[in-house]
Amino acid sequence: MMRAARRWAAGLLCALLLPAASPQAMPAVLPPLPPLSVQQIAPGVWVHVGLIGDFAADNAGDLANLGFVVGSRCVAVIDTGGSRQVGAALLAAIRLHTTLPVCYVIATHMHPDHLLGHAAFRTEPAEFVSSVHQGKSLAARAAGYLTRQASQLGAQAAGTAIVPADRLVDGEMVLDLGGRHLQLRTWRTAHTDNDLTVQDDLSGTLFTGDLLFVGHLPVIDGSLRGWLAILPILRTLVHGPVVPGHGPPGNGSEPFQAQERYLQQLATEVRAALKGGRTLAETVAQSPAPTGGWQLVELYHRRNVTAAFAELEWED
Numbered sequence: 257m258m259r260a261a262r263r264w265a266a267g268l269l270c271a272l273l274l275p276a277a278s279p280q281a282m283p284a285v286l287p288p289l290p291p292l293s294v295q296q297i298a299p300g301v302w303v304h305v306g307l308i309g310d311f312a313a314d315n316a317g318d319l320a321n322l323g324f325v326v327g328s329r330c331v332a333v334i335d336t337g338g339s340r341q342v343g344a345a346l347l348a349a350i351r352l353h354t355t356l357p358v359c360y361v362i363a364t365h366m367h368p369d370h371l372l373g374h375a376a377f378r379t380e381p382a383e384f385v386s387s388v389h390q391g392k393s394l395a396a397r398a399a400g401y402l403t404r405q406a407s408q409l410g411a412q413a414a415g416t417a418i419v420p421a422d423r424l425v426d427g428e429m430v431l432d433l434g435g436r437h438l439q440l441r442t443w444r445t446a447h448t449d450n451d452l453t454v455q456d457d458l459s460g461t462l463f464t465g466d467l468l469f470v471g472h473l474p475v476i477d478g479s480l481r482g483w484l485a486i487l488p489i490l491r492t493l494v495h496g497p498v499v500p501g502h503g504p505p506g507n508g509s510e511p512f513q514a515q516e517r518y519l520q521q522l523a524t525e526v527r528a529a530l531k532g533g534r535t536l537a538e539t540v541a542q543s544p545a546p547t548g549g550w551q552l553v554e555l556y557h558r559r560n561v562t563a564a565f566a567e568l569e570w571e572d
């Protein structure tokens with residue numbers, strides 16, 4: 257389909273998916289958030305570190321790490337936050353450092369804390385980029401994501417919409433920003449079924465999306481076995497700063513090992529439970545609290561045990 261026609265059709269779909277807005281919940285004009293705080297972790301590579309927590313009115317969905325990379329021609333944005341408000345605050349932060357246009361808005365995966373800020377970038381001449389697998393999975397969740405985000409954020413959800421991708425990545429793709437290139441890669445099902453990483457050729461900076469969590473307990477919404485299988489490959493890509501989906505950016509591959517320990521421990525426990533004939537409820541109830549000092553264990557560990565049980569129950 258022609259791009260304009262595709263956008264129109266997708267816009268219609270999104271209009272249908274948007275939750276009904278009450279006049280009280282959606283004021284006509286919402287004061288903008290201040291520009292997001294960003295740090296330059298390599299020349300022309302900027303990162304905003306999101307809060308570790310859940311969607312709430314006082315954070316506007318500012319939970320995921322967001323980034324932008326500045327070339328000589330234009331700027332690429334990697335993830336846009338959990339609301340249009342956060343996306344607009346990211347764009348305001350970009351404008352403090354460059355006047356170049358945003359030419360690409362890249363989603364590392366479908367989760368709402370990473371891409372519900374996309375609508376703020378519709379004013380830019382940007383192509384929206386995602387894994388080829390994102391559209392279908394996001395379409396199945398979009399209505400639920402928007403309804404839940406609206407109830408959690410209240411007025412801060414105003415203007416949020418699902419923006420469909422214009423450019424789809426299947427395997428590898430290189431984006432030229434002028435004087436530097438970004439290497440995009442899609443992965444087998446791991447954190448989700450539509451994970452995508454971004455690597456800058458000048459600095460080596462690797463944006464992992466949620467294929468890497470630091471501090472924040474890893475969350476399985478795809479495949480535990482798939483995730484464990486790709487972690488050794490991801491580690492080989494570390495030649496510079498690493499920006500996880502959540503938690504502080506760093507250098508080196510130690511955070512991958514910490515995450516692998518948690519996921520491996522989970523797989524070992526759940527396999528033992530299955531071998532011992534335990535039910536899902538018993539397995540969840542008896543799962544020990546994970547070691548490693550993770551945050552948000554209460555919110556996500558039981559969910560991970562449940563996901564692991566459902567997956568490993570059918571393995572040979």
Ligand SMILES: [Zn+2]
Nearest residue numbers: 365367447466
């Ligand atoms: Zn995620």
